[in-house]
Amino acid sequence: MRAWILDKQEKIEDMPLRLEEIPTPDPSDHEIRIKINACGICRTDIHIAEGDLPLKKTPLILGHEIVGIVDKIGKNVKAFKTGDRAGVAWLNHACGSCKFCLSNKENLCPQSTFTGWSADGGYAEYTVLDGNFAFHLAENLSFEEIAPLLCPGIAGYRSLKLTETKKGEIVGLYGFGPTASYVLQVAKHLGLEVFVITRSQKNRDAARELGADWTGTYEDKPPALLDAGIIFPPAGNLVEFALSQLDSNGRLILAPVYMTPIEIKDYNHIWLERSIKSLAHISREDGREFLKIAAEIKIKTEIETFPFEKLADILPLVKHGKIKGNAVIKIA
Numbered sequence: 220m221r222a223w224i225l226d227k228q229e230k231i232e233d234m235p236l237r238l239e240e241i242p243t244p245d246p247s248d249h250e251i252r253i254k255i256n257a258c259g260i261c262r263t264d265i266h267i268a269e270g271d272l273p274l275k276k277t278p279l280i281l282g283h284e285i286v287g288i289v290d291k292i293g294k295n296v297k298a299f300k301t302g303d304r305a306g307v308a309w310l311n312h313a314c315g316s317c318k319f320c321l322s323n324k325e326n327l328c329p330q331s332t333f334t335g336w337s338a339d340g341g342y343a344e345y346t347v348l349d350g351n352f353a354f355h356l357a358e359n360l361s362f363e364e365i366a367p368l369l370c371p372g373i374a375g376y377r378s379l380k381l382t383e384t385k386k387g388e389i390v391g392l393y394g395f396g397p398t399a400s401y402v403l404q405v406a407k408h409l410g411l412e413v414f415v416i417t418r419s420q421k422n423r424d425a426a427r428e429l430g431a432d433w434t435g436t437y438e439d440k441p442p443a444l445l446d447a448g449i450i451f452p453p454a455g456n457l458v459e460f461a462l463s464q465l466d467s468n469g470r471l472i473l474a475p476v477y478m479t480p481i482e483i484k485d486y487n488h489i490w491l492e493r494s495i496k497s498l499a500h501i502s503r504e505d506g507r508e509f510l511k512i513a514a515e516i517k518i519k520t521e522i523e524t525f526p527f528e529k530l531a532d533i534l535p536l537v538k539h540g541k542i543k544g545n546a547v548i549k550i551a
């Protein structure tokens with residue numbers, strides 16, 4: 220099969236990935252093999268390629284927003300049959316027996332492996348993984364539409380779950396990119412009131428169109444205190460600001476993987492049982508719940524599709540924010 224291989228971390232502009240012919244993997248007894256149709260590009264791929272995250276295996280195939288069709292299964296696989304549509308996200312495997320796995324927190328399993336980081340990912344024509352860690356995909360969304368749902372979509376959904384908001388409560392979204400657009404659509408479906416706080420007029424208009432109840436800039440005062448907030452940009456200086464807009468018992472979720480330093484100068488902003496929680500990885504339950512809702516509401520995505528052979532040219536464009544919405548590589 221053809222696969223984009225990374226074996227040395229370098230600036231993405233120096234093209235650290237090369238397209239090679241390698242043996243097609245064969246599934247073991249508990250694994251499925253997926254003939255990959257498309258794979259979304261995530262900024263995490265660039266962080267791994269450039270060395271912001273350590274290299275966990277070499278050579279490595281990046282890519283963790285995989286969609287395709289099961290073409291071969293191991294003899295012990297029960298969850299899939301050949302011909303099924305299947306998706307693979309960031310969580311590639313978890314141990315199943317640690318205290319986190321046993322308490323419905325497999326996203327925190329210290330033994331877990333991650334697609335396109337510690338296990339080979341989707342910038343290839345085929346991939347294999349434990350059949351219990353792949354997702355069944357609805358028929359009413361295209362492969363290209365589903366691809367970005369597998370990372371920003373599921374992660375955004377988990378951040379919304381972490382807010383513990385109930386129908387009628389108000390959640391504020393700070394920053395409005397593709398991830399927030401998925402959260403907004405699901406939050407409205409769940410009966411929440413959604414405020415979107417973002418600098419860009421264009422993004423405020425987009426949020427309005429997708430059903431936001433109120434939009435404003437960081438200078439505007441929301442019409443009510445928020446029950447919860449989610450911060451999407453890695454800007455630590457937003458934390459105290461967002462806390463100051465929360466009601467008593469308000470929950471603030473930090474969605475980014477890293478953040479600039481956080482400083483809380485006024486204790487009043489966190490007093491009255493307000494809390495801060497970060498988001499880390501995703502669980503299979505998050506994926507199953509989110510993909511079901513996404514298909515039910517036929518979630519709107521903004522994607523740009525590129526041919527497999529062009530991947531190395533597209534990664535720098537993603538890095539520099541030159542792509543509108545989510546970039547998806549079409550493989551088959």
Ligand SMILES: [Zn+2]
Nearest residue numbers: 261263370371
């Ligand atoms: Zn990702």
Ligand SMILES: [Zn+2]
Nearest residue numbers: 314317320328
């Ligand atoms: Zn575990």
